[in-house]
Amino acid sequence: MSYLRFIFAILAMFSLHFAVAAPDDRFATLDKYLQDSVANGFSGAVLVVEAGDVRLNQGYGLAVRDAHLPVTAETLFDIGSVTKQFTAAAIMHLAQQGKLTTSMTLADFFADVPPDKQGITLHQLLSHSAGIANGIGARDFEHIPTQTFFARLFNEPLYFAPGEGYAYSNAGYSILARIIELVSGQPYESYVQSALFAPAGMQHTGYLKPELRQEPAAAGYLFGEADTGSTRDRYFADAAIAWPLKGNGGILSTLNDMYLWSQALQTNRILKDQYRQQLFSPHVAEDEEGSSHYGYGWAIMKTPRDTRFIGHNGSNGVFYFDFRWFPDEQSLILFASNAMVESTMAVPFYIEQYLFEQEPLPEFTRGLTSEIVRKSVTTAGNALHKKAVLQKTFISRVDDKRILNRAGLRLLDQQLFADAIALLSLNVELFSDDGNLWDSLGEAYFESGQAEAAKSAFKRALQLKPAQDCFWCENSQTRLQQLLNPQ
Numbered sequence: 001m002s003y004l005r006f007i008f009a010i011l012a013m014f015s016l017h018f019a020v021a022a023p024d025d026r027f028a029t030l031d032k033y034l035q036d037s038v039a040n041g042f043s044g045a046v047l048v049v050e051a052g053d054v055r056l057n058q059g060y061g062l063a064v065r066d067a068h069l070p071v072t073a074e075t076l077f078d079i080g081s082v083t084k085q086f087t088a089a090a091i092m093h094l095a096q097q098g099k100l101t102t103s104m105t106l107a108d109f110f111a112d113v114p115p116d117k118q119g120i121t122l123h124q125l126l127s128h129s130a131g132i133a134n135g136i137g138a139r140d141f142e143h144i145p146t147q148t149f150f151a152r153l154f155n156e157p158l159y160f161a162p163g164e165g166y167a168y169s170n171a172g173y174s175i176l177a178r179i180i181e182l183v184s185g186q187p188y189e190s191y192v193q194s195a196l197f198a199p200a201g202m203q204h205t206g207y208l209k210p211e212l213r214q215e216p217a218a219a220g221y222l223f224g225e226a227d228t229g230s231t232r233d234r235y236f237a238d239a240a241i242a243w244p245l246k247g248n249g250g251i252l253s254t255l256n257d258m259y260l261w262s263q264a265l266q267t268n269r270i271l272k273d274q275y276r277q278q279l280f281s282p283h284v285a286e287d288e289e290g291s292s293h294y295g296y297g298w299a300i301m302k303t304p305r306d307t308r309f310i311g312h313n314g315s316n317g318v319f320y321f322d323f324r325w326f327p328d329e330q331s332l333i334l335f336a337s338n339a340m341v342e343s344t345m346a347v348p349f350y351i352e353q354y355l356f357e358q359e360p361l362p363e364f365t366r367g368l369t370s371e372i373v374r375k376s377v378t379t380a381g382n383a384l385h386k387k388a389v390l391q392k393t394f395i396s397r398v399d400d401k402r403i404l405n406r407a408g409l410r411l412l413d414q415q416l417f418a419d420a421i422a423l424l425s426l427n428v429e430l431f432s433d434d435g436n437l438w439d440s441l442g443e444a445y446f447e448s449g450q451a452e453a454a455k456s457a458f459k460r461a462l463q464l465k466p467a468q469d470c471f472w473c474e475n476s477q478t479r480l481q482q483l484l485n486p487q
Contacts, residue, residue, distance in 0.1 A: 043339045132172045335348040347364065
């Protein structure tokens with residue numbers, strides 16, 4: 001993908017003392033911009049390094065609103081898919097010990113791999129060129145037995161013949177996490193803790209490291225409004241990390257720990273140069289133009305300044321993390337947020353443009369979806385009343401059926417039934433001829449136990465079935481059968 005497209009797709013045991021440079025008007029301006037953005041919905045933390053000096057390392061807004069707990073550089077954030085580069089580094093660490101090579105195949109580690117996948121190499125998994133499906137349709141916290149998960153994954157059809165294309169795959173990195181376990185004889189987290197985090201001095205990073213239970217962790221705020229709790233608390237409640245997430249996303253860390261990791265990546269402390277350079281080599285083009293490449297766990301591309309960018313971002317739709325390293329310019333931008341709204345993903349790029357190109361910092365905005373959700377969750381009453389308020393306030397501004405559908409389904413995931421039904425029922429009034437929207441509303445009624453309303457919505461969804469390619473019909477039919485023939 002192009003540089004711009006990448007942007008928008010995309011201390012308990014000891015005290016840390018980083019070298020902080022003398023005051024700089026640019027950073028005073030940036031700090032004020034971020035402080036002012038809090039009023040418009042921003043909460044998160046930013047660390048900026050220039051030529052080895054930490055120029056900014058500050059939290060903004062609240063990590064936990066009910067407790068009035070502020071965000072700091074020591075707040076735990078879910079770093080999303082930035083987890084992948086840790087998995088890639090662990091594979092390189094095993095390679096450095098001679099325990100595996102990137103030319104080894106799935107057949108070297110797993111029995112009963114289907115013939116079309118037996119020849120997939122670690123290199124292809126690391127560079128998203130294996131053609132492996134992105135997942136099996138399971139959610140991040142859906143705990144599936146190891147053997148069952150990988151059997152289902154290996155039975156998924158390939159997107160293309162291994163090595164013949166590029167397709168970003170979360171599940172590909174889950175396979176790599178399992179290979180780390182099989183080769184090392186340790187659980188995934190145990191290995192990355194001992195091989196990577198401990199040598200780097202990272203004491204505040206992991207999934208289920210016991211010490212993390214007592215550390216300040218950011219709660220997530222869906223669309224900047226709906227409290228989803230902290231990922232940390234969910235991990236400890238489950239006491240395990242599910243395979244749909246393990247190794248490809250969801251590791252917890254702080255800005256200070258991620259800065260320590262950035263320093264470790266520039267030395268031989270953990271990986272010798274020949275293994276580190278494999279991480280940062282442009283192995284596979286991410287787009288037809290070849291303007292961006294994927295290494296091992298990292299995206300690599302040229303900036304508008306003709307300098308190297310090495311980075312990765314990650315999000316679960318609530319938290320957002322961005323790791324932006326500019327080795328030729330000796331600069332680093334680390335960005336974390338627990339309340340993803342319209343402008344959130346753009347802020348790290350705004351910071352880059354401001355510092356390197358002297359571009360003005362655009363105003364931080366929540367966006368329409370956040371405004372709608374905010375109005376709904378702060379309006380007392382049932383779904384019908386919430387819908388009436390939303391209709392009066394926003395009807396002239398909603399011109400895309402995806403806005404309310406996506407927001408309603410995300411609210412449904414959080415079991416905010418009245419809010420989900422308010423948004424989804426308003427949507428079918430605005431766009432009444434779309435069967436998919438009726439299926440979404442039916443799902444909200446079904447999940448909230450409103451059987452008769454669910455039946456009506458699913459029947460309407462099927463009445464609007466297109467001549468071909470009805471992607472919602474199977475769900476509507478299955479749900480209707482469940483409602484008509486309850487067990």
